[in-house]
Amino acid sequence: MSEAVSALKGESHTGFATVAxxxxxxxxTIRADLGSKTxxxxxxxxxxxxxxxxxxxxxxxxxxxxxxxxxxxLFCGYDEAPKIAADLTAAFGGEHSLVVNVSDMRSLFVxxxxxxxxxxxxxxxxxxxxxxxxEMRRTRAAQTGVAFWRSGPGEIRLICFRSVAGYMMGxxxxxxxxxxxxx
Amino acid sequence: MQIIPCPxxxxxxxxxxxxxxxxxHLKRVGPDSDAADFEAYMFTRKNPKGxxxxxxxxxxxxxKWFLAARHTVTLEVFGTYPAQTTEPPAELVEKIKAKxxxxxxWK
Numbered sequence: 157m158s159e160a161v162s163a164l165k166g167e168s169h170t171g172f173a174t175v176a177x178x179x180x181x182x183x184x185t186i187r188a189d190l191g192s193k194t195x196x197x198x199x200x201x202x203x204x205x206x207x208x209x210x211x212x213x214x215x216x217x218x219x220x221x222x223x224x225x226x227x228x229x230l231f232c233g234y235d236e237a238p239k240i241a242a243d244l245t246a247a248f249g250g251e252h253s254l255v256v257n258v259s260d261m262r263s264l265f266v267x268x269x270x271x272x273x274x275x276x277x278x279x280x281x282x283x284x285x286x287x288x289x290x291e292m293r294r295t296r297a298a299q300t301g302v303a304f305w306r307s308g309p310g311e312i313r314l315i316c317f318r319s320v321a322g323y324m325m326g327x328x329x330x331x332x333x334x335x336x337x338x339x
Numbered sequence: 340m341q342i343i344p345c346p347x348x349x350x351x352x353x354x355x356x357x358x359x360x361x362x363x364h365l366k367r368v369g370p371d372s373d374a375a376d377f378e379a380y381m382f383t384r385k386n387p388k389g390x391x392x393x394x395x396x397x398x399x400x401x402x403k404w405f406l407a408a409r410h411t412v413t414l415e416v417f418g419t420y421p422a423q424t425t426e427p428p429a430e431l432v433e434k435i436k437a438k439x440x441x442x443x444x445w446k
Contacts, residue, residue: 209349224401225347281353294348295356296399 160234163263163321171332173269177325181264182237183315184230185223186244188253198247202240204230212290212305221292221305229303229315234259263321265328267304267312274339275332276304276312298327343409346419348401360394363406364426364445388412390435390442392427395419408435408445 160180168176188195190206199205203215206228212221219231232240241257248255267275273284279297287293287306294303297316300323304314316324330336341354350356361384368380385391391411396404406424408417408431417438418431427445435442 224403281355283351293350294400295350301399 175328
């Protein structure tokens with residue numbers, strides 16, 4: 157088995173905020189009827205429940221995010237993602253759904269620091285001042301689609317496609333350079 | 340810049356997050372129709388200076404198509420609603436009538 161590596165191998169830069177690629181992260185996309193009892197029952201043992209509109213819930217180091225009215229994204233350990241995806245697929249049985257391990261298809265970035273918001277303010281058409289904790293916001297950063305949420309105090313987690321990880325890091329690095337603060 | 344609320348994810352989406360999808364509420368004309376009807380379905384589009392019903396996709400967001408009523412001159416967005424509807428919601432029509440008395444209806 158070849159050694160799995162993330163797109164940028166944990167590259168990080170520190171300007172007025174720190175931007176870093178998070179390294180290997182498990183991501184499982186779940187497309188199904190979000191009101192489904194089967195889904196709720198399958199998530200129960202992980203301590204997770206289906207999040208409300210744009211919500212993100214976390215338990216035991218895993219997070220589950222609302223992506224669209226029929227889509228969730230589960231963040232977990234890289235190694236456990238294939239098993240979680242297989243278990244969920246099995247749990248759904250014949251019910252109309254799609255569960256895929258997309259860990260190698262996406263990249264996760266972490267923007268941290270008190271002025272972390274300002275890094276994204278320059279890239280995304282989002283009113284950062286009104287974005288609450290643990291709310292998933294899907295938008296664009298310059299020319300590429302991203303999704304991010306406030307995962308903790310002074311910390312924003314952001315995902316994008318792996319194919320644009322280099323571009324994304326370029327954006328974040330330039331946007332977080334010292335002297336580029338907005339306020 | 341316009342801000343249009345997405346009825347699916349509730350985000351106040353800025354225009355660059357969205358993709359325009361042209362006129363809404365088009366009814367496809369079937370194979371039994373005559374040439375004039377088919378031409379009208381295929382090519383003849385409304386181009387009003389006023390209230391316009393149109394399709395939008397929250398492409399850099401939840402990815403869903405939705406419908407919006409928008410004024411093409413003032414750029415006021417009267418409302419948005421899910422795409423699984425064959426006609427605008429009655430309350431939205433009433434709201435537009437109240438704001439634009441000269442408006443002749445959506446058909």
